[in-house]
Amino acid sequence: MAIAATISLPFSSPSRRSLASIFSLRSSVSSTLQLDSFSKYSARRRSPRLSVSASSASSASSAGLEVTEKALSSSFLDRRESGLLHFVKYHGLGNDFILVDNRDSSEPRITPEQAAKLCDRNFGIGADGVIFALPGVNGTDYTMRIFNSDGSEPEMCGNGVRCFARFIAELENLQGRHSFTIHTGAGLIVPQLQDNGLVKVDMGEPILKASDVPTRLTPNTDQSVVKADIEVDGVAWSVTCVSMGNPHCVTFGNKIEQNLQVDDINLAAIGPKFEHHEMFPARTNTEFVQVFSNSHLKMRVWERGAGATLACGTGACAVVVAAVLEGRAGRNCTVDLPGGPLQIEWSEQDNHVYMTGPAEVVFYGSVPLQ
């Protein structure tokens, strides 16, 4: 029996009875599922969806189903039936993830191959990756691991760690401001839940040494790769390479177009050619950037192992670092992504990069483990 407290469905007009049959909720808990009005819900989301969300017991019963939000989410999140994987779907500016409570084991509950199947948007749940909340190590609160939608395992995920922080707060039933120490492939990452609902993350220091990004591009005397030439598909691009634990190749233009109009870029055509370029032995995420002002940038991204996504948190951090190194912007920027804006600061005091943005739950679900 799978229970779901907040479910968003692709927009259709399911009858109330069909919702009841979909969720076959037990009557053992008491508040009421209420169909939110389309206009209220759709105003908050990019694509039209119908949301079914639990509300107080006093509201009139709508689909004739009785559930308590707290009991639902806690009972759902506590479930451990064998053969079923319970998950919560989150997104950070449309960069979406399947989150799995893995606190009872130091190994992910599913394989990279299974994760890739779950990420399939036609035959699976659909996501840019699967993120696991594992026990902490060396005194950290938790460990985060992530499998990209192609099954590869990156070191870090910026939008994902904001979703991770929200997920932990739900699992631990925490309200208000909280911060967590998280061990990741990029080292220690510290997200903080803010009172305004946003999540501020200390993403650590950027890595600029070419061999550590890693990239085979010829470095400057200080070992960094800033405004280097790279030929991709017969075009000479100018790139700056930055690691936020995972590799990023940032470009503001090429020999033909010195100042990119990022909306005109054919990501599906050029993205894979950067991702698999021989100059990036671990492949790379690639960010195409337009400068509006000293504190306002716009970017699109082709992600390693996930393709074109609506947002990339580590990418936005790499973009601000590259913009500062190239003298194109200051250390405090709003970075516009297709899914929405992120606030990024590369601190002069501690050399850490700070990212602030949203993370939202979309639905709870259960899936048979094949």
Ligand SMILES: N[C@H](CCC[C@H](N)C(=O)O)C(=O)O
């Ligand atoms: N695809 C990335 C990992 C996810 C990064 C991105 N989604 C973010 O928000 O930082 C990589 O293989 O390095």
